[in-house]
Amino acid sequence: MRKPSVFAKFRTCRGFGRFFFAVGMLGILFSIAMLSKFYSLRSLHISRTFCDGAGSENQDRVRTEARATLEAVIQKIEREIEGMANPRSGSSSSSSHYIGFLADILGLIGSARSSLESTGEIIGTHPLVKPKQRSDEPVDYFLIEEIRKYVKIKPNRLGKQNFMGANGTFTSIGHACFAMKNELEEYMDYDVGEICNDDWKLAQKLMVHGCDPLPRRRCFARAPQLYYKPYPINESMWKLPDNRNVRWSQYRCKNFTCLARNVTGKGFFKCADCFNLIGHEKPRWVKPVYIDSSTNQTVDFVIPEVLAIKPGEIRIGLDFSVGTGTFAARMWEFNVTIVSATINLGAPFSEMIALRGLVPLYLSINQRLPFFDNTLDLIHTTRFLDGWIDFILLDFVLYDWDRVLRPGGLLWIDSFFCLKEDLDDYLEAFKTLRYKKHKWVVIPKEFLRTLPEDTMFARAFHCKSSVDTWLQSKTKA
Structure with a gap:
């Protein structure tokens, strides 16, 4: 061989x-x-805000x-790999x-x-990476099956990309939802295809505390037992809606008449007189209130003079306020379409806005505005953005407003209450936008003492020393 x-x-x-x-x-x-x-x-x-500073350097x-x-x-x-691609002359590979x-x-x-x-x-690490709960998937952190199904990636059928260029659908929840696991699991604990629980208050609690946006649910929203058709549009703007069109179980007042009289106590929600459509709401933004009749001094800007700044240019906008949609109702009379963003702080604001024939946007201050860049003509806010807000949070809010305002659009900050010592700091925050100033009024607290006692109480809730009304125009490209 x-x-x-x-x-x-x-x-x-x-x-x-x-x-x-x-x-x-x-x-x-x-x-x-x-x-x-x-x-x-x-x-x-x-981030280090929630982590122990002593261990972060070692990590x-x-x-x-x-x-x-x-x-x-x-x-x-x-x-x-490079050596294999270009072997040296006379060299041999070996298993060793x-x-x-x-x-x-x-x-x-x-x-x-x-x-x-x-x-x-x-x-302070995220709950997903705690030793006894470590998991490669957020879905494994929750026990309720509906949450697990919601956050799990849904691949496209046949393994093809969809029209948006993605191979699957990625549904998500906010990071604060993990810190509110019990509340979120209660919110998502329902029978698929059945009636949802009457838990909008729980949902709003999740939103306000940062679990925003909420996951979608596969249950039918609970409706009022005896829903009556809304009034015609020529009546609904300045008429209290039918009480049967709201679920009142979570409110102290059980009808619109109670809300209009404000009989539940002063300051029970931020807009104490918003449901008094005829006495309080109807004159707003069309009839100025003069603090001192001898000097004609007023803190109010009326809509006709504001629209005169940009004649024919203001067509669509956002009202980010706590209210019943009166600003949108008034602007509708001037052929301007306004979307009202609010939450239900102690009263059915969203239902009231819709029943008046306007568009409510159920939105917390935590969420990025659902509008594309440079699209809105006007942003207005009142009784909401004022001296309670942190300066860093204010920066994020203002820059997001700047994002959706088109060049030449108007920013109208109405009735901004703050402490006197904080006024300069807030003014600096507004000045960072570098907008052209059209109107600006500062009214010290002393002038407000002539107001009725109930109005004074409601406004004093904002711990103000001055009332500032700001109207600017976005001029930069």
Whole structure:
């Protein structure tokens, strides 16, 4: 029998080497994939506002070392691949070489993994990455099946991209929803296809505390038992709606007459006289109130003089206020379409706006405005954006308003109550927009003491020392 030639032995050795290399590369890819999943969970950590400052520096150092190790792994693999593509003359591959190479790579990966695991539990981390609840998917954090189904990625049928260029639908919930797990699970605990619970108050609590936007639900919204058709549009604007058209179970008042009389106590919600359509609401923005009749001093801007600033240009806008839609009703009389953004602070504001024939937008201050850039002619706010708001939050709100206002649009900040010592700081916040100022009035608190006692109480709730009315025009491109 002929002995195998040297070349045959060499070919066999090379075959073993390729086999070990292929197996090794699969092992490397698998290890890196597992490590990347583990490492990606670190991005779920809440920012340093919620984390322990003492441990954050050490965590940064460990993450830096882990990144450096992973970079070394990648460089080694790239050099090896380059060496295989351009083999040196006279060199031969061997199984021992590849075994040593793989051992070196796996050692580096193990070192990086140990560094990451050594950090342990971080105080204030996201609930998803706590040791006993660690999971690769947010869906595993919740127990209610409807939440799990909602947040789970829904792949497209047939594995094709949809018309938006995505391979699946990614539904999400806000990060604050994880901190309010019990409330969210109560909100999502229902029978599919049945009537929802009367839990709008729970839903609004979730929204106000940052769980916004809420997940969709697969149950039918509960409606009033005896719904009566709304009044015609020529009547509904200045007439109290039918009481049967609202679910009153969550309110102190049980009818619109009670709300109009404000008999539940002063300051029970932010707009105490908003349901008094004839006595309080109808004169607003068309008939100025003079604080001192001898000087004709007033804090009110009336709609005709505001529209005269941009004749024919103001067509659509947003009213971000606590109210019953009176501003939108008045602007409708001047052929201007206004969407009213509000929440139900102690009274059925959204229902009232809709029953008047206007458009309510159920929106908290936490959420980005659902309008495209540079589209609105006017943004108006009253009795909502004032001296309670944090300066950083105010910045985010103002810049979002600037985003949706078109060049030349008007920003109307109406009845801004604040402490005297805070006035300059708020003025600086408004000045950062660099808008052209059209009208500006500051009224000290002393002038307001001539108002009726009930009105004084409602406005004193805003801890003001002055009432500021601001009307600007967005002039920058």
